[in-house]
Amino acid sequence: xxxxxxxxxxxxxxxxxxxxxxxxxxxxxxxxxxxxxxxxxxxxxxxxxxxxxxxxxxxxxxxxxxxxxxxxxxxxxxxxxxxxxxxxxxxxxxxxxxxxxxxxxxxxxxxxxxxxxxxxxxxxxxxxxxxxxxxxxxxxxxxxxxxxxxxxxxxxxxxxxxxxxxxxxxxxxxxxxxxxxxxxxxxxxxxxxxxxxxxxxxxxxxxxxxxxxxxxxxxxxxxxxxxxxxxxxxxxxxxxxxxxxxxxxxxxxxxxxxxxxxxxxxxxxxxxxxxxxxxxxxxxxxxxxxxxxxxxxxxxxxxxxxxxxxxxxxxxxxxxxxxxxxxxxxxxxxxxxxxxxxxxxxxxxxxxxxxxxxxxxxxxxxxxxxxxxxxxxxxxxxxxxxxxxxxxxxxxxxxxxxxxxxxxxxxxxxxxxxxx
Amino acid sequence: xxxxxxxxxxxxxxxxxxxxxxxxxxxxxxxxxxxxxxxxxxxxxxxxxxxxxxxxxxxxxxxxxxxxxxxxxxxxxxxxxxxxxxxxxxxxxxxxxxxxxxxxxxxxxxxxxxxxxxxxxxxxxxxxxxxxxxxxxxxxxxxxxxxxxxxxxxxxxxxxxxxxxxxxxxxxxxxxxxxxxxxxxxxxxxxxxxxxxxxxxxxxxxxxxxxxxxxxxxxxxxxxxxxxxxxxxxxxxxxxxxxxxxxxxxxxxxxxxxxxxxxxxxxxxxxxxxxxxxxxxxxxxxxxxxxxxxxxxxxxxx
Numbered sequence: 001x002x003x004x005x006x007x008x009x010x011x012x013x014x015x016x017x018x019x020x021x022x023x024x025x026x027x028x029x030x031x032x033x034x035x036x037x038x039x040x041x042x043x044x045x046x047x048x049x050x051x052x053x054x055x056x057x058x059x060x061x062x063x064x065x066x067x068x069x070x071x072x073x074x075x076x077x078x079x080x081x082x083x084x085x086x087x088x089x090x091x092x093x094x095x096x097x098x099x100x101x102x103x104x105x106x107x108x109x110x111x112x113x114x115x116x117x118x119x120x121x122x123x124x125x126x127x128x129x130x131x132x133x134x135x136x137x138x139x140x141x142x143x144x145x146x147x148x149x150x151x152x153x154x155x156x157x158x159x160x161x162x163x164x165x166x167x168x169x170x171x172x173x174x175x176x177x178x179x180x181x182x183x184x185x186x187x188x189x190x191x192x193x194x195x196x197x198x199x200x201x202x203x204x205x206x207x208x209x210x211x212x213x214x215x216x217x218x219x220x221x222x223x224x225x226x227x228x229x230x231x232x233x234x235x236x237x238x239x240x241x242x243x244x245x246x247x248x249x250x251x252x253x254x255x256x257x258x259x260x261x262x263x264x265x266x267x268x269x270x271x272x273x274x275x276x277x278x279x280x281x282x283x284x285x286x287x288x289x290x291x292x293x294x295x296x297x298x299x300x301x302x303x304x305x306x307x308x309x310x311x312x313x314x315x316x317x318x319x320x321x322x323x324x325x326x327x328x329x330x331x332x333x334x335x336x337x338x339x340x341x342x343x344x345x346x347x348x349x350x351x352x353x354x355x356x357x358x359x360x361x362x363x364x365x366x367x368x369x370x371x372x373x374x375x376x377x378x379x380x381x382x383x384x385x386x387x388x389x390x391x392x393x394x395x396x397x398x399x400x401x402x403x404x405x406x407x408x409x410x411x412x413x414x415x416x417x418x419x420x
Numbered sequence: 421x422x423x424x425x426x427x428x429x430x431x432x433x434x435x436x437x438x439x440x441x442x443x444x445x446x447x448x449x450x451x452x453x454x455x456x457x458x459x460x461x462x463x464x465x466x467x468x469x470x471x472x473x474x475x476x477x478x479x480x481x482x483x484x485x486x487x488x489x490x491x492x493x494x495x496x497x498x499x500x501x502x503x504x505x506x507x508x509x510x511x512x513x514x515x516x517x518x519x520x521x522x523x524x525x526x527x528x529x530x531x532x533x534x535x536x537x538x539x540x541x542x543x544x545x546x547x548x549x550x551x552x553x554x555x556x557x558x559x560x561x562x563x564x565x566x567x568x569x570x571x572x573x574x575x576x577x578x579x580x581x582x583x584x585x586x587x588x589x590x591x592x593x594x595x596x597x598x599x600x601x602x603x604x605x606x607x608x609x610x611x612x613x614x615x616x617x618x619x620x621x622x623x624x625x626x627x628x629x630x631x632x633x634x635x636x637x638x639x640x641x642x643x644x645x646x647x648x649x650x651x652x653x654x655x656x657x658x659x660x661x662x663x664x665x666x667x668x669x670x671x672x673x674x675x676x677x678x679x680x681x682x683x684x685x686x687x688x689x690x691x692x693x694x695x696x697x698x699x700x701x702x703x704x705x706x707x708x709x710x711x712x713x714x715x716x717x718x719x720x721x722x
Contacts, residue, residue: 069685069686072685072686073685076473076474079474080474080475094473097472097473097474097688101474187580187668187669188666188668189668189670189671241559242558242577242580243557243558243559243577243580244580245579245580245665245668245669246553246665246666246668246669383472383688384473384686384687384688384689385472385687385688385689387687388682388683388686388687388689392492392493392671395668395669395670395671396492396670396671396672397670398670399582399668399669399670399672400582400670411492415492418487418490418491419689
């Protein structure tokens with residue numbers, strides 16, 4: 001009996017503890033994201049530390065897997081249940097979809113207090129707005145149209161760093177003759193489409209790219225240049241490892257790093273692999289714009305959308321997160337780890353490496369003209385349904401050596417039409 | 421008097437006893453009704469709407485089904501299912517029966533051998549898929565090993581060949597399931613009356629004839645159970661493909677379950693995904709209903 005009494009006392013005391021903690025607890029900010037790889041996790045930790053320093057509680061809701069598909073499923077079910085997190089990693093046109101559901105909060109006050117209109121490039125700011133109001137905060141800008149080169153391999157094969165598609169094929173031939181895999185690549189639909197998108201940007205130019213993937217213009221999609229883009233993609237496929245099916249992008253990147261392959265076509269997140277391997281940009285590896293896309297910048301912007309909350313303290317915490325995400329301290333650490341470009345335009349680029357500095361200069365140049373284009377392969381240009389339709393056609397085409405480019409453009413057009 | 425008192429005393433308990441089975445069954449019944457049939461109904465409704473990345477209830481009739489019929493990937497997935505399902509069920513049955521008959525010959529160490537064949541069933545399809553992905557990968561598996569051993573001309577690149585990748589799925593699935601079929605048939609074989617076999621032997625029938633004409637035909641119910649189990653493993657196959665090929669190369673090894681998941685959850689085409697789910701359900705019912713019908717009818721005859 002005595003023991004039971006004592007136990008009861010302990011239990012009731014224990015149950016009091018979290019209660020008292022709750023009463024004094026400041027606002028909580030819960031973030032759903034899939035930044036789970038080594039570098040990304042370090043980046044998120046800086047955000048958490050900053051939030052905790054400001055006196056709020058950070059509740060991590062990291063959902064790994066499926067390139068965010070798993071996290072999206074969690075987010076959808078929570079939103080349907082009326083219990084969304086404070087912030088979630090949602091980007092591009094999806095922000096508009098969530099906005100249309102009426103679930104997002106209005107960040108205009110935070111934006112005004114911190115002068116986002118001046119800090120952010122107009123095109124970036126527009127993506128973050130629904131119906132003219134800020135509903136999301138951008139955290140970085142990725143450039144997709146990069147070519148990563150191992151200079152040691154190039155030197156051994158006697159190849160030259162390419163600036164045009166013809167030079168790219170010349171270099172690939174040299175690499176092949178010297179016994180290297182010319183082009184490291186992983187056979188996954190999004191990787192196939194990343195290469196295709198760069199080829200389209202190179203052959204059709206930024207205006208043609210815009211007509212094809214943003215306006216989904218039928219004439220452009222079935223035109224002669226698009227046929228040329230498909231045959232170029234097919235030719236590039238002959239320089240890839242035939243056993244690439246299902247390979248992850250970082251495994252392909254490792255082939256270039258280890259000197260098995262000469263180059264890789266991949267966005268600037270590939271840099272995090274080089275950094276993790278202890279390599280230095282400009283010395284151990286080269287980054288150049290994908291041949292023929294100099295002056296263009298296919299962007300992929302990660303952002304956090306903010307959901308409408310009820311609790312007064314939680315809203316304070318949420319606003320703090322929105323503010324901190326754009327502060328230079330976080331922008332520097334986060335983007336150094338992710339390999340991307342800070343979204344703020346007033347940042348000191350000194351601490352960044354040669355590749356990011358080049359990226360920043362190219363971004364400013366591309367912003368002046370038509371060069372700045374949303375990435376199709378990374379869900380910035382179209383709805384998920386249209387993107388999926390393009391993925392299916394492209395990946396099927398690249399994996400069939402006998403595929404006919406003239407037929408592929410017709411398939412592309414009809415697939416997009418039925419997905420619209 | 422006394423009897424009435426006893427009755428009065430017992431009646432609440434009696435009522436409880438009468439209600440107890442229902443009370444105990446109610447929660448699981450509710451879960452099945454809502455979580456199973458309720459959601460089938462919801463999926464059915466969604467397949468007639470224009471639901472995109474969230475459910476919506478704008479009625480579009482059969483438009484989603486029409487889009488599905490127009491989708492090349494759906495047809496690839498369906499053809500793959502026919503090919504995969506047919507071969508998987510056929511080969512598993514043949515291999516399973518063969519193993520069972522061989523094991524039935526009163527051999528030594530039968531228990532040990534039986535366990536060896538049955539063990540793959542203890543693995544999840546994810547593990548099977550991953551292991552076979554490595555084995556069949558031309559860059560690091562059997563292909564590379566045999567060539568490193570000096571067999572230069574050897575080439576086993578089915579896993580990266582869009583026309584043959586389905587056979588890789590069949591190999592892995594058969595490896596996993598045939599031991600289980602063997603166990604089913606072995607149990608059936610042990611139930612066959614030995615006097616029948618002895619009688620046939622007296623009549624001068626050879627061993628293969630006895631098995632083919634007498635023993636196996638008497639195992640019809642076992643055959644049907646095995647067929648049912650294998651058929652539904654084939655139709656709902658998802659984990660094996662996800663682990664082994666992720667539908668690739670391209671979408672050459674896609675199966676309907678993979679298609680459904682990707683369209684419903686990652687592509688924001690919930691309406692079309694639901695339509696494909698309903699068609700899959702239809703396929704399962706087409707197999708299940710005649711079976712259940714015959715089962716229930718034969719029960720009534722007894």
